[in-house]
Amino acid sequence: LFQEVQKHSVHTLVFRSLKRTHDMFVADNAKPIPLDEESHKVKMAVKLRTEYGSVLHMPTLKENLREKGGPNTGDPYGQKQYAGNQGQELEYVITGTHPYPPGPGVALTADTKVQRMPSESAAQSLAVALPASQSRLDANRTAAGVGDIYRHAGIPERSQPPGMAAAMVEAGGNKNSALMAKKAPTMPKPQWHPPWKLYRVISGHLGWVRCIAVEPGNQWFVTGSADRTIKIWDLASGKLKLSLTGHISTVRGVIVSARSPYLFSCGEDKQVKCWDLEYNKVIRHYHGHLSAVYGLDLHPTIDVLVTCSRDSTARIWDVRTKASVHTLSGHTNAVATVKCQAAEPQIITGSHDTTIRLWDLVAGKTRVTLTNHKKSVRAVVLHPRHYTFASGSPDNIKQWKFPDGNFIQNLSGHNAIINTLAVNSDGVLVSGADNGTMHLWDWRTGYNFQRVHAAVQPGSLDSESGIFACIFDQSESRLLTAEADKTIKVYKEDDTATEETHPISWKPEIIKRKRF
Secondary structure, three states: OOOOOOOOOHHHHHHHHHHHHHHHHOOOOOOOOOOOHHHHHHHHHHHHHHHHHHHOOOOOOHHHHHHHOOOOOOOOOOHHHOHHHOOOOOOOOOOOOOOEOOOOOOOOOOOOOEOOOOOHHHHHHHHHOOOOOHHHHHHHOOOOOHHHHHHOOOOOOOOOOOOEEEEEOOOOOOOOEEEEEOOOOEOOOOOOOOOEEEEEEEEOOOOOEEEEEEOOOOOEEEEEEOOOEEEEEEOOOOOEEEEEEOOOOOEEEEEEOOOOOEEEEEEOOOOEEEEEOOOOEEEEEOOOOOOOEEEEEEOOOOOEEEEEEOOOEEEEEEOOOOOEEEEEEOOOOOEEEEEEOOOOOOEEEEEOOOOEEEEEOOOOEEEEEEOOOOOOOOEEEEOOOOOEEEEEOOOOEEEEEOOOOEEEEEEOOOOOOEEEEEEOOOOEEEEEEOOOEEEEEEOOOOOEEEEEEOOOOOOOOHHHOOEEEEEEOOOOOEEEEEEOOOEEEEEEEOOOOOOOOOOOOOOOOEOOOOOO
């Protein structure tokens, strides 16, 4: 019933296994098919014409041909094989001038014609100056990267690879191509600014000093604090002149009108107040915000007040009638700062949603939304002379061009939560941060020429070092800062400093202007 299984030795079994394996792989199917010479020539000819047709007109280097022993030596598919190069001159010939008559009124004939031939040195310099042909430019054309598209927005696509200018020079017997690196843009030398030094500390508030404003006559300045009071100080002496009470929470914004004897204030109690400085009393309230009001600004030419709030809106108010003209909605988080100007766009807001919006005052709608910042924008400042502005965020300080918000440059290095920015006509930009540091920058170049960290007043904790607001006075000779140690600090330029004693430690480093 059962057939006996034939027993084999281990040696026989291994031998049979080897034989089966050999039989399986003896065909060697992975071996490439022998190259067919004729079809390969056709394929290479087609490839050369389609992919390299634009450069087939270029001459072959004689040195290279000599070294390689001619175009056909060791290369069965040399350049001479293809019709693309047939009948083309391998060298440019620099000829003399066109024939011209020796003087005015002389007829141009074979006997009278004059023709000048260039000297060897002149021909050489002319060859160097020859512009690249269009076909060569096309050959060097590259696709733009994402960064290039942003940098060259609105500009026709470049016809050279980035960073390289191809200078192709044809001259008989010499090397005929040289790639010259285009010089990278470097930061221009910044304007020298004297350093600023602390010369006065004013105390009197019982809480964080959150906001500060200087009156147009430059006689006094006003501060708002977490102690719920507004204090008016003499600018020259630093002495307290007046305290105004009325807010029931932190005062977050103050501004003095240049068109009327009014002071405007706003706070975390959702209130916006108008104070008559002749009677030192509140004469108007502006009701409408649903949460804390973080900032306010006055329009320079019309009686309009703009406020921004934690309710994600900015509101435009008629100063006289107290009417809410527009509610500027669009931000998705608290609006931290607002600025007004007479030119378009007349209103600029910065928000904790990381965006900056430029608004159409008449329509009450957004003109432009700038989304470059990655973190909350707590500060915006307009340059007093240039049609530009800056915005401050923990990731960067960025400069922009009006009216469309075109990006100019980044000012990197102030690695903190930037609460406030101020700029004067001399081009000094000041950024104040939550950790008490203050950086001073040259506006044009973005060079950081000074860093200040003033000590807190005696009795305060080091953690109470923080700058909430800063502003230049009307003469721009004084810089006032509102701080977390309950003081106002006043800085002035160091009169004794010169460019020799405080040189600019500046190197013409390559500019790295990131879009994001």
